[in-house]
Amino acid sequence: MRLTISEFARSVGLAPSALRFYDDCGLLPPAEVDATNGYRYYDPAQADRARLLRDLREIDLPLPDVRLALDAPPAEVADLIRSHLRTLEAKSTATREAATRLLTQLLARNTTAVLGGPELASAIRQVAPTAAAGSADAGEGLEVVLSCVLIELSPEEVTFVATDRYRLAVRTVRPVEFGGTSTRVLVRADELADVSRWAAAGDVVRVEVDGGLTLVRGDESRELAVVDAEYPAYEQILDGLAPPACRVVVDRVGLLEALAGRDVVALDIDSESLRIGDDVKLDAIGSGAVRIGFTASLLAAALEASVGPDVLLEICEPARPVVVRSADQGTFTTLVMPVRLDG
Structure with missing residues (x-):
């Protein structure tokens, strides 16, 4: 037929x-x-x-x-499709980044967000230390970007992001008022840290994006230069986190004190305790068990930026980033890279 x-x-x-x-x-x-x-x-x-x-x-x-x-046989067809999907995803990411840059350039002059002064200061103090040390005047490239803080402004929340490759800190603040369009700017972490105490003294601070970044508190203002560079796609890191195999809440201050004077530490964690060697045992509440290593100074920095008496650690596996959350503040999250333990 x-x-x-x-x-x-x-x-x-x-x-x-x-x-x-x-x-x-x-x-x-x-x-x-x-x-x-x-x-x-x-x-x-x-x-x-x-x-x-x-x-x-x-x-x-x-x-x-x-x-x-x-x-072709089905297996070869499947390989062709997977390779094509990777190409499409790479093009999609590049297109999205280019579109974001264009929108930021076109619309950045129409954005204002009013934040609580103490909240803004808290966000700066928590996130800015995670940026890599160095000066944004040193030149171009990734090192310049990593010495900055990314600020994303939208009607729902203002997000502060910093990373030095080994840590990633993210803090969100809900704006009291918002005007204009969503946008993002990149500013030097050291310059942002310098206005933290000034911002804390105001009930509210208005954030204005108009070529640069201006913070307004009453009759006073502080202007920060904007760095023209592309920030790493931190959302992909957060979205790519596997569900934790081990979750534990532990005394934040006690763990911080136990890290003092140490170089690399091995944490032995189960649902009832967190141990460091034979001399430290902290009570814990959680699920799962794991042995994992950290550079003590990196983990300590994440704990210092957290608030409240307790901290939540979420571990998917010993070689993947570990989520450190403030048990009393869900708007702040830090990722810390573990280290390989010998033996």
């Missing part, structure tokens, strides 16, 4: 014009062509190939790869 091009097109979900194009490309020639009038006829056995061709084109697989896939 032969099907006309229209009948075959309806059965496989392709337009007749697409079938003609794929015939011209040699990807899906008809089973028969009438020599008199040139009408194309298809065999129902060609339907599976046509549907595969349709699906491959729907994911924008290039024609040379489609040609390979149509006659």
